[in-house]
Amino acid sequence: MIKLNNISVSIDQKPILSNISFDLKPGQITALMGPNGSGKSSVAYTLAGHPDYQITSGEIIFNKKNINNLSPDKRAVLGLFLANQSPIAIPGLNVKNFLWQLYKNHHPDKTLTLSEFRNLLETEAKYLDIKNELLDRSLNDGFSGGERKKMEVLQMVITEPKFIILDEIDSGLDVDALKFISQRIKKLATDLNLSILIITHFAKILDYLKPTQVIILKKGQIKTIGDADLINQVEKLGFKD
Amino acid sequence: MKYHQILHESKEVRNFSKTILVKKDQNIETETLMEFIAPNTTGNTLIKAVVMPGGNLSLKGTIHIGKNAPGAQANLKHNILLVGNNSHAISIPQLEIENNDVQASHSSAIGPVDQSQLFYLMSRGFSHQSAIKLIIKSFIAK
Amino acid sequence: MSKTKYQKPDYKYGFSTPEISVFKSKKGIDSNIVKTISSLKHEDKKMLNFRLQAYQYFLNESLPSWGPNISNIDFDDIYYYLKATDEESHTWAKVPSSIKNTYDKLGVPKAEKQYLGGIKAQYESEIIYGSLIKKLSKQGVIFCGMDEAFKKYPNLLWSHFGKIVPPDDNKLASLNSAVWSGGSFIYVPKNVKVDLPLQTYFRINSQKMGQFERTLIIADEASFVHYLEGCTAPIYSTNSLHSAVVEVYVKKNAHVRYTTIQNWSTNVYNLVTKRAQVEENGVMEWVDGNLGSNVTMKYPSNLLVGKNAHAEVLSIAVASGIQHLDTGAKAIHLAPNTTSRIISKSISLGGGRSSYRGTVYISQGATNSRSKVVCDALILDKFSRSDTYPVNKNYEKSASLEHEATVSKIGQDQLFYLMSRGFSKSESEGLIVNGFLAPLVKELPLEYSLELNRLINLQMSGSVG
Numbered sequence: 001m002i003k004l005n006n007i008s009v010s011i012d013q014k015p016i017l018s019n020i021s022f023d024l025k026p027g028q029i030t031a032l033m034g035p036n037g038s039g040k041s042s043v044a045y046t047l048a049g050h051p052d053y054q055i056t057s058g059e060i061i062f063n064k065k066n067i068n069n070l071s072p073d074k075r076a077v078l079g080l081f082l083a084n085q086s087p088i089a090i091p092g093l094n095v096k097n098f099l100w101q102l103y104k105n106h107h108p109d110k111t112l113t114l115s116e117f118r119n120l121l122e123t124e125a126k127y128l129d130i131k132n133e134l135l136d137r138s139l140n141d142g143f144s145g146g147e148r149k150k151m152e153v154l155q156m157v158i159t160e161p162k163f164i165i166l167d168e169i170d171s172g173l174d175v176d177a178l179k180f181i182s183q184r185i186k187k188l189a190t191d192l193n194l195s196i197l198i199i200t201h202f203a204k205i206l207d208y209l210k211p212t213q214v215i216i217l218k219k220g221q222i223k224t225i226g227d228a229d230l231i232n233q234v235e236k237l238g239f240k241d
Numbered sequence: 242m243k244y245h246q247i248l249h250e251s252k253e254v255r256n257f258s259k260t261i262l263v264k265k266d267q268n269i270e271t272e273t274l275m276e277f278i279a280p281n282t283t284g285n286t287l288i289k290a291v292v293m294p295g296g297n298l299s300l301k302g303t304i305h306i307g308k309n310a311p312g313a314q315a316n317l318k319h320n321i322l323l324v325g326n327n328s329h330a331i332s333i334p335q336l337e338i339e340n341n342d343v344q345a346s347h348s349s350a351i352g353p354v355d356q357s358q359l360f361y362l363m364s365r366g367f368s369h370q371s372a373i374k375l376i377i378k379s380f381i382a383k
Numbered sequence: 384m385s386k387t388k389y390q391k392p393d394y395k396y397g398f399s400t401p402e403i404s405v406f407k408s409k410k411g412i413d414s415n416i417v418k419t420i421s422s423l424k425h426e427d428k429k430m431l432n433f434r435l436q437a438y439q440y441f442l443n444e445s446l447p448s449w450g451p452n453i454s455n456i457d458f459d460d461i462y463y464y465l466k467a468t469d470e471e472s473h474t475w476a477k478v479p480s481s482i483k484n485t486y487d488k489l490g491v492p493k494a495e496k497q498y499l500g501g502i503k504a505q506y507e508s509e510i511i512y513g514s515l516i517k518k519l520s521k522q523g524v525i526f527c528g529m530d531e532a533f534k535k536y537p538n539l540l541w542s543h544f545g546k547i548v549p550p551d552d553n554k555l556a557s558l559n560s561a562v563w564s565g566g567s568f569i570y571v572p573k574n575v576k577v578d579l580p581l582q583t584y585f586r587i588n589s590q591k592m593g594q595f596e597r598t599l600i601i602a603d604e605a606s607f608v609h610y611l612e613g614c615t616a617p618i619y620s621t622n623s624l625h626s627a628v629v630e631v632y633v634k635k636n637a638h639v640r641y642t643t644i645q646n647w648s649t650n651v652y653n654l655v656t657k658r659a660q661v662e663e664n665g666v667m668e669w670v671d672g673n674l675g676s677n678v679t680m681k682y683p684s685n686l687l688v689g690k691n692a693h694a695e696v697l698s699i700a701v702a703s704g705i706q707h708l709d710t711g712a713k714a715i716h717l718a719p720n721t722t723s724r725i726i727s728k729s730i731s732l733g734g735g736r737s738s739y740r741g742t743v744y745i746s747q748g749a750t751n752s753r754s755k756v757v758c759d760a761l762i763l764d765k766f767s768r769s770d771t772y773p774v775n776k777n778y779e780k781s782a783s784l785e786h787e788a789t790v791s792k793i794g795q796d797q798l799f800y801l802m803s804r805g806f807s808k809s810e811s812e813g814l815i816v817n818g819f820l821a822p823l824v825k826e827l828p829l830e831y832s833l834e835l836n837r838l839i840n841l842q843m844s845g846s847v848g
Contacts, residue, residue: 049803084800345791351777
């Protein structure tokens with residue numbers, strides 16, 4: 001599904017990631033962990049094609065295609081979805097209208113009518129415990145941290161991606177919210193055979209979404225790649241060697 | 242008084258602030274101009290003023306960001322407290338922006354002594370006059 | 384929507400307008416032209432003298448020394464009076480292709496295209512117009528052309544006309560006072576609330592929005608009316624100078640909303656004086672959308688003369704290409720407890736220049752008054768420009784006057800976020816820009832807001848103008 005071959009990345013000519021190599025197969029869940037400042041979010045932004053992140057060497061292969069030079073929208077259309085740590089607000093952009101546009105963009109051949117879509121939205125919102133009135137407001141404008149993250153998951157459900165990156169989606173979430181979100185993602189993962197890269201500090205989310213591969217990042221480089229057993233080690237010993 | 246600042250070096254940072262006390266029956270006119278003509282510059286202008294009864298203040302402040310100043314960050318603030326009868330203030334904050342890669346803002350507030358602050362202090366035993374003095378002091382200090 | 388061409392009066396509805404033959408004055412202005420205009424309209428001596436005096440003021444005054452450069456206006460190269468069934472032998476062929484393209488892209492049907500291009504008259508409007516007029520006259524509401532208003536209600540007119548904007552107010556107002564023709568007169572009696580917005584579109588016995596329109600609205604105590612003028616689709620005008628004057632009386636406890644959308648072709652100088660006088664507890668709202676013209680200078684002004692009076696100005700300006708839109712608002716607080724709120728949102732792109740120009744003056748004695756002005760500007764590219772020129776005067780120690788302005792480009796984080804959801808760069812920019820304008824656009828009637836959004840997206844994608 002997605003493969004990073006010796007990726008090195010700089011911001012403003014300052015190196016932040018070096019020689020990152022790993023891959024995810026279709027349906028595989030991978031956890032990316034590491035201390036603060038290790039570069040985990042940088043991996044996420046690089047994969048999503050954020051213009052500030054310059055790939056200085058290596059290649060990202062997504063579904064057999066080199067996507068190094070693809071703009072973020074082209075990557076999104078190919079099926080890459082980044083769930084942000086702090087989703088930004090866009091005042092004046094009505095949530096319902098935005099989600100409808102999103103749906104149309106990602107499903108050019110689908111036949112849901114507007115009212116069928118609205119019903120789908122309401123069902124999903126209920127499932128995620130998103131208050132209905134939020135759907136009539138401006139995207140993320142004045143939303144709590146938890147509400148914003150649920151919005152990200154709602155968008156995931158609508159766009160039906162192939163590969164999702166969860167950038168610390170668990171931080172700042174209460175126990176219930178974490179449960180709703182994780183369960184919804186899990187169902188989506190099963191339905192779509194999704195590859196998931198989970199970036200996290202805390203292992204709690206990994207109880208719901210169990211990885212088969214764990215990558216530990218430190219100072220912009222991969223320290224270790226292992227299986228789920230690594231999680232226990234991290235919990236006991238932290239990130240020191 | 243006129244103050245003219247030009248940010249002509251790349252990445253230059255300029256902070257200009259002034260506190261003005263306009264005394265009873267005094268007329269004060271102050272004008273500032275901050276010009277940004279190099280890339281990635283940062284300039285902040287903050288003028289605070291207290292206008293006593295019968296005082297007249299005229300404050301004009303201009304931020305001009307030129308075509309060759311991408312990455313500029315500019316801010317201008319006028320914060321004016323009108324203390325008594327016949328206090329008059331004019332604030333003219335202007336922005337002229339010829340480049341889109343900028344963040345420019347200005348704000349201007351000309352307002353009264355906060356009545357709830359005044360009441361609070363007086364309820365703590367300060368006379369009206371002393372309370373006003375305290376409020377003016379903290380306005381200038383903040 | 385916009386104005387029809389002059390049609391012969393429809394006697395079925397009981398309006399009669401004097402027969403006016405086809406006439407086109409020669410170019411330029413002098414006192415003879417002013418006299419001819421007055422006589423063609425069969426006006427009385429009072430109006431003739433008013434015009435002649437105004438013409439003298441016009442000669443003696445100079446153009447404003449501030450604002451966009453309008454020194455290029457050649458006052459001698461303009462027709463000051465046109466009243467005809469065939470205004471300038473318009474043909475569809477003569478309408479600029481940029482405007483034709485816009486209509487195509489907006490999906491405007493063929494008949495409407497020709498109408499908006501200034502060709503055909505709208506006959507369908509008669510039926511809507513008829514029933515509206517019946518209802519209004521039952522309520523005692525007067526809604527007719529200015530020319531007609533003077534004939535029918537001279538006392539009412541003369542007690543209000545030219546008082547809020549006197550003929551010597553400024554050079555362009557003097558010009559308008561000398562050669563004005565057309566425009567709307569609205570009178571709403573006490574306690575009457577007109578629930579349907581009144582539009583110039585409905586006054587089919589007027590020519591299309593003229594160069595020197597004069598509008599007068601009198602909202603008597605505790606009444607309500609919403610007046611709507613203009614059109615989002617571009618209007619092609621061969622007249623290069625449009626200088627209208629609007630006077631609004633908001634009497635005690637009354638409420639008036641005045642919405643304007645203009646999208647004049649880019650050969651037009653649009654210089655307008657709009658002013659309201661608001662009495663005790665009155666509310667005046669201006670919604671002002673500026674999309675077109677070469678240069679626009681327009682600052683809806685509010686004289687808050689009665690206590691608790693409130694004024695609001697919501698202003699949108701989208702300046703592209705060679706446009707310089709110099710717009711804003713004024714609020715003059717002359718009584719206690721008065722409030723004003725001015726919100727301006729502007730966009731500059733493709734070399735356009737948008738400037739906010741405003742004045743808030745709180746006079747001594749306007750105790751406990753409050754004013755807030757917020758100006759936000761987006762500059763979309765490095766060729767465009769944005770300015771803010773506010774003047775804030777507070778002479779009252781118990782009043783508060785606040786003003787904030789920001790100028791920036793489209794937020795990169797917002798852009799990345801939308802692109803990461805699959806929207807192309809220009810789609811993302813369009814969504815952000817529409818979001819930026821949304822709080823003001825939602826104050827417009829629905830069909831205007833939809834068209835406005837589409838029009839802005841078209842402008843941004845560079846496919847028109």
